[in-house]
Amino acid sequence: MKILLTGATGGIGKEIAFMLAEKGHEIILGCRSIAKGNTLADKIETTHGIRPQIVMIDLSDSTSVCKAVQNPAMTQLDAVIHNAGVMNGRYTVGPDRREDTLNVNYHNTRLLTELLLDNIGDNGSIVFTTSATRSWYPFQKLKGDIAKREFGRLKTYALSKKLITRYAASLASEKKVTGRGIRVNCADPGVADTPMLRMNRWFDPLTDLFFRPFCLNPAKSAKTSVRALESDLTGYIFKSPFGKCPNRKKLKDDIV
Numbered sequence: 001m002k003i004l005l006t007g008a009t010g011g012i013g014k015e016i017a018f019m020l021a022e023k024g025h026e027i028i029l030g031c032r033s034i035a036k037g038n039t040l041a042d043k044i045e046t047t048h049g050i051r052p053q054i055v056m057i058d059l060s061d062s063t064s065v066c067k068a069v070q071n072p073a074m075t076q077l078d079a080v081i082h083n084a085g086v087m088n089g090r091y092t093v094g095p096d097r098r099e100d101t102l103n104v105n106y107h108n109t110r111l112l113t114e115l116l117l118d119n120i121g122d123n124g125s126i127v128f129t130t131s132a133t134r135s136w137y138p139f140q141k142l143k144g145d146i147a148k149r150e151f152g153r154l155k156t157y158a159l160s161k162k163l164i165t166r167y168a169a170s171l172a173s174e175k176k177v178t179g180r181g182i183r184v185n186c187a188d189p190g191v192a193d194t195p196m197l198r199m200n201r202w203f204d205p206l207t208d209l210f211f212r213p214f215c216l217n218p219a220k221s222a223k224t225s226v227r228a229l230e231s232d233l234t235g236y237i238f239k240s241p242f243g244k245c246p247n248r249k250k251l252k253d254d255i256v
Contacts, residue, residue, distance in 0.1 A: 002077050003229070004116070006030040006057060006109075007084030007129075009040050012189055015222035016083060017044060017052065027052035028073050030084070059084050059104040060094040062111055069115045079125040080116060081187075081225055082109050082164075091151040099146050105160035107144065110167055123181040127228045130165040130186040130237060133158040142166075142251075165237070166251040172235035173250065183234035186247055189221035190240035 003020055007013040008029035020027050021044045029052045031037040037054035045051040053073045058064035068074065085105050092100040098107060113126060120126070136158040144163070146156055165186055171177055172184035221240050228238040238244045 001079055002026040002028070003079045003081060004028045004030055004055075004074065004077055005081045005083060006059065006112070007082075008052075009033065009036040010083065011218045012221050012225070013083045014040060015219045016081060016225050018047065019222055019226050021048040021050045021052070024050070026050075028077075029054045030057040030068065032056065032058045057084075057112070059108040059112070060086075060096075060100055062096050062108055065108050065112050066115065069112070069119075074116065075119050077116065077120050077124065079127070079229055080113065080120065081127045081129075081229060082113070083129050083225065084109070085129055085160075087153060087157040089153050091148045098144075099151065099156065101156045102145060102160045102163070105157070106163040106167070109164055113171070117176065117182075120182060124183070125229050126168075126171070126182065126184045127225055128164050128168045128184075128186045129225070130168075130188050131157070131161040132188060132190070134162040134165050163251070165247060166249050169235060169247040170250040170252065172247070178234075183231065185228040185231060185234060186237040187225040187228040188237055188239045189224055 003025050005013060005017055005020065005027060008017050009031045013031075017027060017029060017040060027044070027050070029037045029040060031040075031054065034054060034056055037056075041052045041054060055068050055071045055073055056064070057068040086101055088101045094100045094103055096103055096107070109128070133154060136154065142159065142163055146159065168184055168186050177184060224238050224240040228236070231238070233244075235247050236244050237247045
């Protein structure tokens, strides 16, 4: 299979990339840093004899997303794994004039998907990365953007994951996807031992001491994304380290 993997140089992304290479897949590493992409590609080539292609994608900037889709490597795909994500500690507005966590995790991930749909072959697979934090967001009209006064690190991240999870449910039922046999699922990596846990707050040393030892290692979390990729099911959320559930709640009209 020819697979685009975003967020390829992150903690979980690297593990996914190595697992896909071990299975003999053709991989496109979507990443913000070409240098980091080349370093990862070197390691994969040394270990598995497969040299991934690298495409620069900055999901904080829709212009970068549109440019990436024009890369010849992005044609005739079999699958996309949306692994890239951020959880910003401060309110940040990027080039698209939207709050950055929402822009990366939802808006531009959605944009990338829609721009690539025609490039994904029949019976292909799309995997979005969700989070258990999606259930923390209060039951209310969902917003596609958030003001500075409303921002909270975990709250905004939870909103972004709820939005992308509901988008995945909606996409899975659309005729342009079902008619071509394309499967759309989510992977919930669980609480993994990655740099995203670091809050740059006074309690970080306590987190490292008392919490990190109980987190999943990135390799276990990566297996969930691969499981979602390979499943014959569609419209599901696959959970780490095991289990799955239907993804029934669609985006519909509950976003303002």
